[in-house]
Amino acid sequence: MIPRRTLLSLLVGALSTTSLAAFAQQAPFDLGPEQTGRIRAEKDPAAVARIPSNYAFAEPGVLTVGISPGGPPLATYATDAKTVIGADPDFALLIAGSLGLKLNLVPVAWADWPLGLASGKYDAVISNVGVTEQRKEKFDFSTYRQGLHGFFVKADSRIAGIREPKDAAGLTIAVGGGTNQERILVEWSKQNVAAGLKPIELQLFDDEAARLVSLRSGRSDVIVQPHAQLVFIAARDKDIRRIGTLSAGWPLKSDVAIATRKGSGLVDALTLATNNLIANGKYGQALARWGLEEEALPRSETNPPGLPKY
Known part of the structure; x- marks a missing residue:
């Protein structure tokens, strides 16, 4: 059986083949060379x-x-x-x-x-x-x-905000495997368990497209990755929204x-x-x-x- 993580990566691979011109037509920002x-x-x-x-x-x-x-x-x-x-x-x-x-x-x-x-x-x-x-x-x-990471959810999600570990207790979060975001969320989950709260379920994916498919299909409650990337996707696709940010150096400033x-x-x-x-x-x-x-x-x-x- 093909692992779900691998299958999702294969299914969304074709999404990265969109031409630059077509991508620019969808983009919320000016991607032309003139930059007036x-x-x-x-x-x-x-x-x-x-x-x-x-x-x-x-x-x-x-x-x-x-x-x-x-x-x-x-x-x-x-x-x-x-x-x-x-x-x-x-x-x-x-x-x-x-x-x-x-x-x-x-x-x-x-x-x-x-x-x-x-x-x-x-x-x-x-x-x-x-x-x-x-x-x-x-x-x-x-x-x-x-330096920020972003917490984003589907536009119609009932999750109001994530600002600290307890806000993410019991949620399923899509994140890049081996990333700084994963390291931070593992620590958040440990803190929640120590406080008697539910752990965070992390779903690890190798690429952004797979994480987005997981979020949009409802398999994940939240996606976490560098904030700027998700700001662009949210403005372009209009089907995800920000519910919080996280210092890239948590618990320190970065x-x-x-x-x-x-x-x-x-x-x-x-x-x-x-x-x-x-x-x-x-x-x-x-x-x-x-x-x-x-x-x-x-x-x-x-x-x-x-x-x-x-």
């Missing part, structure tokens, strides 16, 4: 003054940013299959504008960004990079977004940050630029353009405490 609605920033003299006089940009007059186009709404390819768009590219454009520089986005595989940044191939990485104590040994960080080379001196300019963008409202406008207001930070920090080494 992008929010832009004026030069910020205070932030520019924080750039060390001896800092050498990868390309003079340009902020070169490494980015991994992993998928909407954070970063993906536009309908021309070559222009990188999304919330992270929009934020990179704001930062470049604040520093009075042009922007050059360099697509990079996720696994390759540390080497490219350390070697000076680009000045910064803006690609959903979480702050960790291990990464802080080699890089400086300016935070710009919360912020996403601009990464720069350790000791390059660029970090202070980037943190100040980000805080000024928060203050003038352009930061919030850029997040709202991709439905990510929930992930906004009240202020940017330089090298805050990161997730510990495990």
Whole structure:
């Protein structure tokens, strides 16, 4: 007998073959290469003054940013299959504008960004990079977004909200096997059992499509995965909704940050630029353009405490 988890993965495999053009027609956000609605920033003299006089940009007059186009709404390819768009590219454009520089986005595989940044191939990485104590040994960080996982249910679900372990007691939750979300929910379930509540039943799937099929078919009560991904799906398909968020570093805070080379001196300019963008409202406008207001930070920090080494 084929395990249900494997069968679901096989059944939904064809869903990933949708053409880029057809996908764009369903999308709730602008996936065209022109990006006429992008929010832009004026030069910020205070932030520019924080750039060390001896800092050498990868390309003079340009902020070169490494980015991994992993998928909407954070970063993906536009309908021309070559222009990188999304919330992270929009934020990179704001930062470049604040520093009075042009922007050059360099697509990079996720696994390759540390080497490219350390070697000076680009000045910064803006690609959903979480702050960790291990990464802080080699890089400086300016935070710009919360790292969140999302709890989503079918649009007609009676589940009102999940904010703490007891809210998930007795629920069946679809989650990626071997992920940080699974690790957190296992701990939540243990806490519930210790408190005399029902455990959480975890259904583990290897891919997003299988998790969504499980949720939509009623086999799972809730789906949990990175918040931004589910925001995009909910806006596109309109059949799931958010009922809560969870810090990606639970029980600790886990912020996403601009990464720069350790000791390059660029970090202070980037943190100040980000805080000024928060203050003038352009930061919030850029997040709202991709439905990510929930992930906004009240202020940017330089090298805050990161997730510990495990």
